[in-house]
Amino acid sequence: xxxxxxxxAYIKKAKSIYELKELERLGLTxxxxxxxxILNFMALLLKWNxxxxxxxxKDAENLFIRHVCDSLQPLLLxxxxxxxxxxxxxxxxxxxxxxxxxxxxxxxTVLVESNKKKAAFLQEVKRVLALDNVEIFSGRLERMTTxxxxxxxxxxxxxxxxxxxxTLAKAFVAPDGRMYTFKGREFxxxxxxxxxxxxxxxxxxxxIAEYDLGNEIFGLKLVSLExxx
Numbered sequence: 001x002x003x004x005x006x007x008x009a010y011i012k013k014a015k016s017i018y019e020l021k022e023l024e025r026l027g028l029t030x031x032x033x034x035x036x037x038i039l040n041f042m043a044l045l046l047k048w049n050x051x052x053x054x055x056x057x058k059d060a061e062n063l064f065i066r067h068v069c070d071s072l073q074p075l076l077l078x079x080x081x082x083x084x085x086x087x088x089x090x091x092x093x094x095x096x097x098x099x100x101x102x103x104x105x106x107x108x109t110v111l112v113e114s115n116k117k118k119a120a121f122l123q124e125v126k127r128v129l130a131l132d133n134v135e136i137f138s139g140r141l142e143r144m145t146t147x148x149x150x151x152x153x154x155x156x157x158x159x160x161x162x163x164x165x166x167t168l169a170k171a172f173v174a175p176d177g178r179m180y181t182f183k184g185r186e187f188x189x190x191x192x193x194x195x196x197x198x199x200x201x202x203x204x205x206x207x208i209a210e211y212d213l214g215n216e217i218f219g220l221k222l223v224s225l226e227x228x229x
Contacts, residue, residue, distance in 0.1 A: 010043035017064045018042070022214055026069065026076055028103060037102045037129050038068065044125055045093055052117040054093035065213050071096030073222050074155055074180040075104060077209045082106055084152040087172050089141060090159050092118050094125055096182075097155070101134060108133040110151075114140045141168055150174040157182045162190040166203045166225050175227060178206065183221040194225070204228040 018039060023030060030038065042063055045054055059066050074096060080086070084107050088097035091111035101109055111134065113119040119138035126134050137144055154169040154177065162181065169179040183190075191205060198204050206224040213220065 007040065007043045007047065010046045011039055013046055014039045014042035017061065019064055019214075022065060022069055025214075026072065028072070028076075030103070034102055038099070040128055041094070041098055041102070041125060042068070044121070044128060048117075048121045048124070052115070052121050054118065054121065062216070065216060067093065067095050068099045069213055070182070070220070071099040071157070072103065073182070073209075073211055073220075074153070075100050077211065077222055078178065078180070078207075078224060080104060080107060080153060083108075085149065085174075086110075086153045086155060087151040087169075088112065089154065089156040089165070089168060090114075091122060092158065094122055095157050097134070098125060098129075098131075100155075101131060102129075105133075110135045110137055112137045112139075112141050112144060114138075144172075150177065152177045153180065154178075155180045161193065162187065162205075162223060162225070163193050163197065163201075163203075166194065167201065169225075170201075170203060170227060173227065177226070179225040181223050181225075183223060184219075187221070198228055202228045 048054060049060060055063060055067060086107050086109045088109060088111045091097055091113045097109045097111050101107060111122055113122055119136055122136045126136060151172050152174055154173045156165050159165045165181045166179055173179055194203060194205055203225055206226050209222045211220050212218045
């Protein structure tokens with residue numbers, strides 16, 4: 001893993017907000033290499049944030065819980081199969097793909113990001129963390145060629161409504177794959193919309209899991225969708 005002295009001050013800040021006990025509460029016990037990757041990832045986020053707008057300023061103090069731990073929920077709540085292929089739409093600061101990849105190095109991932117500064121940040125994360133099975137697609141999803149081998153999991157933390165996300169994701173997910181997106185507010189109208197268009201668009205909701213982050217953020221939702229038979 002390549003690091004530099006320019007990250008030292010940010011590493012110090014990352015250590016101050018890193019909470020091993022929260023990972024252990026989630027059932028994860030990172031080894032020293034994973035801990036170093038998490039700290040370097042957060043340090044890069046803090047360094048690039050003013051330039052690339054990766055997370056809101058109020059979230060910078062809560063970066064570990066609000067973003068790193070949150071990103072791990074699809075893996076923890078639903079599980080990912082061995083050697084899976086994952087596509088992260090609108091990855092931004094690398095969420096949820098990078099934390100997932102740290103704990104599951106067998107998963108090969110493509111991160112899609114249309115913002116050039118954020119895409120440059122993701123390239124730097126790939127270099128510093130030496131993520132050899134991670135690819136960065138810099139551009140809009142519409143420009144990405146649908147692969148012959150589709151993805152086992154398509155994930156996203158911030159693309160519109162359930163229907164908008166699923167409509168984009170469906171073209172890239174394998175027939176037996178899953179689409180996961182995060183919700184932090186009431187979205188019953190979005191669920192109704194998916195149900196109403198199920199026959200026409202061939203997308204259905206598999207499960208909605210509710211979870212909390214530490215003792216700080218409550219009632220978050222993770223939605224699992226699939227192509228309807």
